[in-house]
Amino acid sequence: MSLLRIYPNILSTAAPATLALSGAVGAAVLLLLREIRSWWRLRHVPGPFWHAFSMYPMIKLTQTGRLSAILKDYGEEYGPLVRVGPNEVMFGDADTYRSISGVRSSFTKGPWYELSRMIPDQDSLFSMRDEAGRKELRAKLTPGYSGREGASFEPGVDKHVQMLVNLIERKYLSTPSDFRPIEFSHKSQYFALDVISYLGFGEAIGFLKNDSDMHHYVESNDAFFPVLAVVLNMPWLDRWLRMWPLSLALPKVGDEAGFGGLMGFAMNLVDKRLAPGAEPGDDMMQAHIRQGLTHKELAAEVFLEMIAGSDSTATAIRMTLLCLLNTPASLSRLRAEVDAAEAAGRISSPVIRDREAYELPYLQAVIKEGLRMFPPSTGHNYKEVPPGGARVCGYDLPGGTQVGVNIMRMMRDKDTFGGDADVFRPERWLDGTKDAEELHDMAATVELAFGHGKFQCLGKTIAAMELNKVIVELVRRFDFAVVNPPFPLRLWDAAFWVTNDFWLRVTPRA
């Protein structure tokens, strides 16, 4: 006999409350079991307690704007591998970085990368996770990035170094009676954006020419990255963000300003270049076209070039300059090296040649120290453990675990760089206290600021050329004074360093 016959009102009176209660208890038990299972998988990896259960602690830390510094402390406290989320761990050593990113590694990009997809349903090389697709696309893009297929990059970089110098001379030189401060964090971004657009599609966007934030790009960039950095802790949000109505909030071609405005600009250039009878260019875009990229692929890559190629390089320029201004002895030594080379005819004018810059050991040490102190990309770049699992830093990790890089831990490692690793000291590369093997280890670690192997930055040569030239041309021409010494600039760590208020008083060099 069924329960319903004995208690005919079972569903109409007491039952709804009981059913709801048992449903809630059931759901809570399932949730708890899921939490326990997820904690159990990586229970052997040390880390702060609450991080094992949700990404909420990481979200809170991201909102401080100093996540990479906090993670560096975690690395020091918990050891080589730290659990930072239910399925997320972070390593802080160079060997692990090289082994998981090596060309033969079976690690793949994790869902973290998907959030960087800017054009709906079209991956760029950065956002693409499929290994076979990445291999093919990377091979097609490499000739364009190497400058082999077209004019050399050097004249384009020189042109914009001169434009930056001219802009400073024209508008921002102070005299005792005329104070004309320059906000240098954005000017360095203008420079990087113009260089990469010029090399990328043959036309600078015009940030330097107009001394203006074209399409309000920099403003949107500064507002967007702190939000993106938080969202990057929840890659599963990607699917939701791309669905209506949330998708309405994403930047899109046709927007008047910001990323959407620049996307429109890029799309327009791609359309023009692919139009029947269009003149071929002598730039990266043309090299990509020759390699068979489709219209949509091109648009995604052009946009990636602008984002990947501007914030990163601008950070390297402005933070290296700040380190030099904070360390007068280093600035003097750099100038002495540049002056001596100039006097001996080893430096061209008006802009130093790239190969000449590599002959200046102190300059190279300054650039390495700048990248080390503030690695421009602080994104965690999570890679996924292959299905069979893997051993990382002595821990067995199950397939699917997300393994991120603790870049600050690596760049400030005292075993590699010495007890004063937190100090900007270019001399560490030159003072003879390290043997050849140690120097090689140091250099190989700093190189990792650009990633490694099958994931390594494709714009590394371009970025190095920009740094080689711009640092020399600024310090040989100008004196700089920080306008607000207690707070020389505002920094917000958001996968890139969002930087503001780097106010400088500039005068011709005394």
Ligand code: HEM
């Ligand atoms: C100082 C300047 C720069 C730094 C520190 C830097 C750093 C990085 C890093 C860390 C990655 C990711 C590695 C990974 O996923 O494991 C990356 C990827 C990338 N970067 Fe850069 N970058 C810089 C400048 C540039 C420039 C100027 C360009 C373009 C002209 C560029 C284009 C790219 C591209 C296309 C990728 C994707 C590579 C791939 O997924 O296979 N970067 N960069």
